[in-house]
Structures are given as C-alpha cells and as structure tokens.
Amino acid sequence: MSVARVYRMTLATRGYSPSQNAWSFEAHYTAALPGDIGDVRVDLADFGIPHFRGAIMRRYGLRIPEGKIRVGWEREEPALASSPDVHVEFREMTYRGKQTYARRLPPQALRYGAEYDLEADNEESEGDEDEEDEYEDGVDEEYED
C-alpha cells in the first residue's frame, strides 16, 4: 500500500469586476490520498476542475474555459491516513485601493471520485449569496509559482 500524503491544490481564475477592479476567484482543495505524486495531482485536478467550473457557473452564471483556470500545488506532506474526503475553501479576491481583499464563501466537503456536473445545482451549502460579476481576460501573473 502506498504512502498517503496531504495534497493542497489551488484552482483560480481571474478577471475584472463590473467596477473594473482586478478580481479573482480561488478554491483551495485539501485531501489525504495515497499514490504517486504525479498521478494523484493529475487525478485531483481532473476531479477539481469540473467542480470549480460548476461553482463559478452557479455563483456567477459564467462558463469558464479550462484554459482560464490556474492550478497550483503546494509541497506534499505525509498524512496519517488516506481519506476520500476533500475539503474546499473558497475565496473571492478583489484588488481595490492599494490592497487585496478576500471574501470568505461557504466551504464544502466533497467525496473524492464523485463526478461534478458543470450544471449541477446541488453541491453548494445553503445560504450562499448570488452575485453578478463579469469576467474578462486578466493579466496572467498571479499564480505563476
């Protein structure tokens, strides 16, 4: 049995808000999974990207092409045990004035391996706020490391 590691993946996309402030939406996925690091990264991205696109579709009514989603991975760490649970934290980031502000959105608990449909409407917690925002192509520099 292969060693379990903690994987921390960040998916993000960016654009501008209607008031022309630089804006990004990011989701931070945390999972403890066994397997080869390269393989798990590919699988977890395949799992997370449809979920991320679905979350944006529901929240903003926007269909984001895969090419506009940045994927970042932190250094893996040993996990005590593997688990099929995936924890997701969302943040809406807006740059205004001279600094960035983050807005916390309701977190989610997912089951690794479950399929997330772009149009699905049953994944997010109750009490989410609906907001209208508009995407444009942003400068592609934020998640470059």
Added chain:
Amino acid sequence: MLDEERTLKIDKDCFVDPDWIQDYVRMTIATCRLKRVRVVRICMSRSRRKGFHFYIDIAPPVEAELGNRLQWLLGDDCRRVDRNRARIRSGLDEWNKLFETARSRFRTIYRSRR
C-alpha cells in the same frame, strides 16, 4: 483564530550565486531573532520559472500576522504578501500558499545545532 505557523515560505523571483544564498541564511537568522524566533532549518527549491523558494522552519510557531510580516521582512514576493494578508483577514487557515512542481527537489541549506 488561525493555526500558528511553523514554517515560513519565501518566494524569491531571481537566481543568484551560492554565496548570496549564504548571506541570505545569515540575514534570515538575524531577522527572525529580532522577533524572538529561532530558525530551526532552512530548505530551498528552485521555483518553476524564475528563482528560489525557501522553507524556513521556526520555533516557537508564530501567529499568522507575524508569519506574513516575517515573510515580508525576508523579501517575499510583495504580491504574495498582499494576497496572503487578505487570506489571513478572511480567516483562511492555509493562507500561506507557495506552489511547487511535482518534480521539485528540496535541499536543506541550514540546520540549527541546538
């Protein structure tokens, strides 16, 4: 209340000679000492495109605000400091994001003898 940080993460977007890295280690130890923090170990990796990443294990662990402040003092990428500050203020426990490729190699460049 966010978890305390045991590891500072620094993004340096510039390649430099090894003797500059040695200076950086000495400067890191001195800067942490200013805030009564001891450097236990420093690891580094090459970032994907343009420089180095430093992972600085410290004792005792520090609050998130101080962790980000120390990272700024140690020359962390300023946009990263800004985003991390926003994440901290929004209550994100895992605010200290630093991305690595799957093939990243980590090298220990300093270990405390204490």
